[in-house]
Amino acid sequence: MSHTTVIPASTYAGYPAIMTPHQLDTMRARAQRDPDGFWLEQARRVYWHRKPTQAFTGSFEGDVSIRWFEDGQLNVSVCCIDRYLTDRGDQVALISHREGRQASEKITYSMLHERVCRLANALTHLGVEKGQRVAICLPMVSEAVVAMLACARIGAVHVVLFGGFSAEGIAERLVDSGTVAVITANVARRGAKLVPFKETIDEALRKAGSASSVHSVLVVSTSDDPVLMLPGRDYNYHDFVDEFEADFVPVLMNAEDPLFLLYTSGSTGKPKAIVHACGGYIVWAAYTMGMVYTHQPGDVLWCTADVAWITGHTSVVYGPLANGGTTMISDSLPTHPYPGRWWDLVDQYKVTMLFTAPTAVRTMMAEGDEVVKKRDLRSLRLLGVAGEPISPDAWQWYHDVVGNKRCPVVDTWWQTETAGIVLGPMPGVQALKPGSATMPLPGVEMTLIDQQGGAVTGPGEGALCISRSWPGQARTIWGDHERFRQTYFTMAPGRYFTGDGAKRDSDGYYWITGRMDDVINIAGHRLGTAEVEEVLAEDHRIVESAAVGVPHPVKGQGLVVFVIPRKDAAGEVTEQALSRLIASQLGRYAAPEAVYLVPDLPRTRSGKIVRRLLRKIAEGQIENFGDLSALNDMAIVKMLCDRVWGQM
Ligand code: ATP
Ligand code: MG
Numbered sequence: 001m002s003h004t005t006v007i008p009a010s011t012y013a014g015y016p017a018i019m020t021p022h023q024l025d026t027m028r029a030r031a032q033r034d035p036d037g038f039w040l041e042q043a044r045r046v047y048w049h050r051k052p053t054q055a056f057t058g059s060f061e062g063d064v065s066i067r068w069f070e071d072g073q074l075n076v077s078v079c080c081i082d083r084y085l086t087d088r089g090d091q092v093a094l095i096s097h098r099e100g101r102q103a104s105e106k107i108t109y110s111m112l113h114e115r116v117c118r119l120a121n122a123l124t125h126l127g128v129e130k131g132q133r134v135a136i137c138l139p140m141v142s143e144a145v146v147a148m149l150a151c152a153r154i155g156a157v158h159v160v161l162f163g164g165f166s167a168e169g170i171a172e173r174l175v176d177s178g179t180v181a182v183i184t185a186n187v188a189r190r191g192a193k194l195v196p197f198k199e200t201i202d203e204a205l206r207k208a209g210s211a212s213s214v215h216s217v218l219v220v221s222t223s224d225d226p227v228l229m230l231p232g233r234d235y236n237y238h239d240f241v242d243e244f245e246a247d248f249v250p251v252l253m254n255a256e257d258p259l260f261l262l263y264t265s266g267s268t269g270k271p272k273a274i275v276h277a278c279g280g281y282i283v284w285a286a287y288t289m290g291m292v293y294t295h296q297p298g299d300v301l302w303c304t305a306d307v308a309w310i311t312g313h314t315s316v317v318y319g320p321l322a323n324g325g326t327t328m329i330s331d332s333l334p335t336h337p338y339p340g341r342w343w344d345l346v347d348q349y350k351v352t353m354l355f356t357a358p359t360a361v362r363t364m365m366a367e368g369d370e371v372v373k374k375r376d377l378r379s380l381r382l383l384g385v386a387g388e389p390i391s392p393d394a395w396q397w398y399h400d401v402v403g404n405k406r407c408p409v410v411d412t413w414w415q416t417e418t419a420g421i422v423l424g425p426m427p428g429v430q431a432l433k434p435g436s437a438t439m440p441l442p443g444v445e446m447t448l449i450d451q452q453g454g455a456v457t458g459p460g461e462g463a464l465c466i467s468r469s470w471p472g473q474a475r476t477i478w479g480d481h482e483r484f485r486q487t488y489f490t491m492a493p494g495r496y497f498t499g500d501g502a503k504r505d506s507d508g509y510y511w512i513t514g515r516m517d518d519v520i521n522i523a524g525h526r527l528g529t530a531e532v533e534e535v536l537a538e539d540h541r542i543v544e545s546a547a548v549g550v551p552h553p554v555k556g557q558g559l560v561v562f563v564i565p566r567k568d569a570a571g572e573v574t575e576q577a578l579s580r581l582i583a584s585q586l587g588r589y590a591a592p593e594a595v596y597l598v599p600d601l602p603r604t605r606s607g608k609i610v611r612r613l614l615r616k617i618a619e620g621q622i623e624n625f626g627d628l629s630a631l632n633d634m635a636i637v638k639m640l641c642d643r644v645w646g647q648m
Helices: 021-033 035-045 076-080 082-088 109-125 142-154 167-177 197-211 237-241 278-292 310-322 341-348 358-365 369-373 392-402 481-489 529-537 575-586 611-619 635-645
Strands: 092-097 105-108 133-137 157-160 179-185 188-190 193-195 216-220 234-236 258-263 273-277 300-303 326-330 353-356 382-386 409-412 446-449 460-466 496-504 510-515 520-522 525-527 542-552 556-565 594-597
Touching: 021 035, 035 278, 076 082, 076 142, 076 278, 076 310, 082 109, 092 109, 092 142, 105 109, 109 142, 109 237, 133 142, 133 167, 142 157, 142 179, 142 258, 142 310, 142 326, 167 179, 167 197, 167 273, 179 197, 197 216, 216 237, 234 237, 258 278, 258 310, 273 278, 278 310, 300 310, 310 326, 358 392, 358 542, 369 392, 382 392, 392 409, 392 529, 446 496, 460 510, 481 496, 510 529, 520 542, 520 556, 525 529, 529 542, 529 556, 529 575, 542 611, 556 575, 556 611, 575 594, 594 635, 611 635
Parallel strands: 092 326, 133 157, 133 179, 157 258, 179 216, 216 234, 300 326, 300 353, 353 382, 382 409, 556 594
Antiparallel strands: 092 105, 188 193, 258 273, 446 460, 460 496, 496 510, 520 525, 542 556
16 A cells, blocks of 8 residues: 555546546435435336335344335346347347357347246246245356246245365255255366266265255256266256246245345355345346446456356346346366466457456466467456455556556455445546555445444544445345344444455545454554565565464464465575565564465365464464365365474
């Protein structure tokens, strides 16, 4: 933050901005003056069978209840498909690219309607009813999108589960959510790896035993790889579903009926099943995506997130389709089978808006500029990231090398609980600052709470809270409303606490400092993990780093840093030099107790660093790591323990 770069909006003079800075200010002021009126107006972005006359009717006090557009009725699949059938039935809604296949699928709105209706009929035939839960555990194939919308059409509540979870992780979630049917695949290819989806589901169901309510399993064959099928329970998806009628009258839903449950990434602890409701969610998805990733005719949005994350729900499926756009999915990896794979796909499909995770940006940056420069990326007009802090350095690389300084980079901050973008710039309208997720969207009232519990005015630092509800706010944690209340509404009574810390600068821009759990207090100095990591990110020999606090007898807490050096720079980077760098940039108090050079870091399945695990390893609490179901690779734990504590 010390040497902030500011890139004025005028840099992107050719960008099709959807409003002027003045109009944005007016919108902000209007939302603040009359939130109910503002949100009822935004609710018109989607199709209602019965238009709502009320906006927010809940309360952050007492038991906490979050309710929006309560007297409205709609069906989310209608918002995303039927309303576009007349106007743009032949427009491509979904491009599905699969590695190793000659042709990609291009599914128009009419085709999507047919497929969704067939599956809606099939699920109904299997006895799935409104309000029941259906788990979707699929790789990035078109059936995943169809399945979500088919659930929405019959009023079933979908629970999308990441295919890479272990059988235990899946069993636990199937039981917790009370799922009655599962839609999965035989196998999936992840780069050179074969992931056994069906086998894992079988094992999960065996483990869950009588605690599971699953009566039916639909299996998409993504390849010829055979799998065992249990007669009476398992059905081959296409053999079964394609026989059903291509029309299905959507079930009328109340705005507050749940649309889906989604488990959080599990970065900070046991994953929680967040509940989102039909009306508020779809309005919010259409609004947030419409403001930042505005679809214009011919646009192709490629959000590389897996559908199993909130970004996959809102930026791959519901946002783009509710706005009548074209969305793309792909099962490819950024650097497999060769570096630059994603850039070739951008060119091949003429992607105009690319949205990915900072970890992917860092991976591609590590391959060097030439990989990008020899490709044609002229189709791009907007670049985005979300999910983790992006260092100014990686931001600038994305902007300068990938975007050739032509495309705004939108760093958006959001959570499973917020369902859509909360902090993020309006491209072409607001000045950008690399490393900052800019400002809240109009209608979001963000507050920083200081250590005394007071609201910070003007520039400052504190716990990131939201003081008024927004339509896409999580309604509860499935089956545990008390945990919901305690997690989000007790730190700052009367406000929603995000769990993250942030700074606000004199222009009102927000800078995420990391999870509040991870704020380190060294002899009275508060230090955000993101601040330490930012210093290291400026060194080009470093791919990534993670800072954690450990108890210290004198200072209260001490800093421990894990660093991944670039492969070609491994010999040059020393732990002492990095230690000195941190102390010289942030102050002597920040001198780390230890710096460990490591080949990789523990990550969630969604690619985020699991700092709580690093903290435990650094502290030597290596007996009990807690719930590790969200962890991507268990081998890393032993490797890090060995690195820190010697061979065990
Ligand atoms: P869990 O809640 O289970 O610990 P999680 O918080 O990682 O997991 P998500 O809801 O997927 O699960 O992630 C939201 C979090 O990701 C935010 O609270 C924030 O810490 C981080 N995050 C998201 N976007 C950004 C961003 N643009 N900049 C910085 N951090 C971000
Ligand atoms: Mg979280």
